[in-house]
Amino acid sequence: MTRTGDTGLRGAGARRVEGLRARAAQAAPERDLEAVAAVGGRFVVPGDHEWPTQLDDLGDAAPVGLWVRGRPSLRLWALRSVAVVGARACTEYGAHVAAALGAGLAERGWVVVSGAAHGVDGAAHRGALAAGGATVAVLACGVDVPYPRGHAELIGRIAGQGLIVGELPPGAHPTQSRFVLRNRVIAALTRGTVVVEAEYRSGSLVTARAARRLGRHVMGVPGPVTSGLSAGVHELLRGEGALVTDASEVVELVGDIGELAPVRRGPVVPRDLLDPVAARVLDALPASGAAGAGQLARDALTGADEALNRLYELQSLGFVERHGDGWRLTPDAKRPAARRRASECGPIRTVPGGRTRP
Structure with a gap:
């Protein structure tokens, strides 16, 4: 509660006023x-x-x-x-x-x-x-x-x-x-x-x-x-x-409206620019060895023709290469993929057929 007493000083009690008066007497x-x-x-x-x-x-x-x-x-x-x-x-x-x-x-x-x-x-x-x-x-x-x-x-x-x-x-x-x-x-x-x-x-x-x-x-x-x-x-x-x-x-x-901080995100890598189907086909490829188009189609949940088209697209982009009747990752695509899988998915184990999965 605000007190003024007989001094007119808002918020000041008697003791406070006494102290202020003592200081005021010495003011110059x-x-x-x-x-x-x-x-x-x-x-x-x-x-x-x-x-x-x-x-x-x-x-x-x-x-x-x-x-x-x-x-x-x-x-x-x-x-x-x-x-x-x-x-x-x-x-x-x-x-x-x-x-x-x-x-x-x-x-x-x-x-x-x-x-x-x-x-x-x-x-x-x-x-x-x-x-x-x-x-x-x-x-x-x-x-x-x-x-x-x-x-x-x-x-x-x-x-x-x-x-x-x-x-x-x-x-x-x-x-x-x-x-x-x-x-x-x-x-x-x-x-x-x-x-x-x-x-x-x-x-x-x-x-x-x-x-x-x-x-x-x-x-x-x-x-x-x-x-x-x-x-x-x-x-x-x-x-x-x-x-x-x-x-x-x-x-x-x-700040004012519009003074926004920049959006925070990691660096954009070539894989980020692939469409969803191509990305699934690329992820289906084993870290080592080769796989056939039919096997990749099943793992990527798409048709055989669609998978083959995506493989040729990935080949033109430098992600995969033809190896006999199968397909495998290029050396440039394999190293980032292995690093990403190790960091994001944890330990990698081998399953039948020589394929690797987390």
């Missing part, structure tokens, strides 16, 4: 505005032209404003954005997938949003930057504070090519609770959240759950079932998360 807005201006930033509040209105979906938990560093418009960039988050101590696989997602989304005109942390976050940002695309880092500290320290150069590159966003004033340092609060901004700002690697207890899953509550798309990239770093993602996929493997599948979910 003019100093903060000067500090953010010194790094090329600004303060954006609801009602401003640059304010992303999707943040209003947070209701009472919406930020009172955001500190923004960088030249692009946050509102315009957020309209076509996707969050890519995951484990800080990610595997090489996680880093590779995150970088590929960042680059692929950027190449498709999408803004990659993450938290600039080590691991998956940093890889996603770097992938977008490498593709010459747009990326936004949402920090749990002031936009003038490079955190983590090891990503000072990366954060500088993002500020020059993209946007740095933070809810805290300049000079503020991160705390564990501030990371949790930051995650809700990432979830609300974007159309969907992709989790690459995450353990059961992970801040990335906090972001995903916030996205789900807000009605955003929630996606996960599967990993090895033996990896604890993928356990949280797999749990997410068992629920309401959608499985994705690349940028095209992400865009199919979050």
Whole structure:
């Protein structure tokens, strides 16, 4: 239930109001505005032209404003954005997938949003930057504070090519609770959240759950079932998360009508182009030795004349050759056929007549 007390602050109880008043007494807005201006930033509040209105979906938990560093418009960039988050101590696989997602989304005109942390976050940002695309880092500290320290150069590159966003004033340092609060901004700002690697207890899953509550798309990239770093993602996929493997599948979910991922299928081989009767006759041929047209007709469930016509057709295509009164596979057709039968049908056994069957 929403409480306002005598302060008019929605969602704030007496203790919360007391804490806010204590912080307000120490606030120096003019100093903060000067500090953010010194790094090329600004303060954006609801009602401003640059304010992303999707943040209003947070209701009472919406930020009172955001500190923004960088030249692009946050509102315009957020309209076509996707969050890519995951484990800080990610595997090489996680880093590779995150970088590929960042680059692929950027190449498709999408803004990659993450938290600039080590691991998956940093890889996603770097992938977008490498593709010459747009990326936004949402920090749990002031936009003038490079955190983590090891990503000072990366954060500088993002500020020059993209946007740095933070809810805290300049000079503020991160705390564990501030990371949790930051995650809700990432979830609300974007159309969907992709989790690459995450353990059961992970801040990335906090972001995903916030996205789900807000009605955003929630996606996960599967990993090895033996990896604890993928356990949280797999749990997410068992629920309401959608499985994705690349940028095209992400865009199919979050994008507009017609932005479809390509159809996945194996390579087309010459056998795939045969009509059904010819394919049955070809399958009836033994892996070794020869067989007569009558025998092949019976096994292919067709007439003798039809089988003979198909055999001549297969001969012209290089699949079979005449051997006395019988027919046999050519060397080029025999090797793929044997491999396919071994992989698809299991062990091959010999039956009377020298023919082979699974």
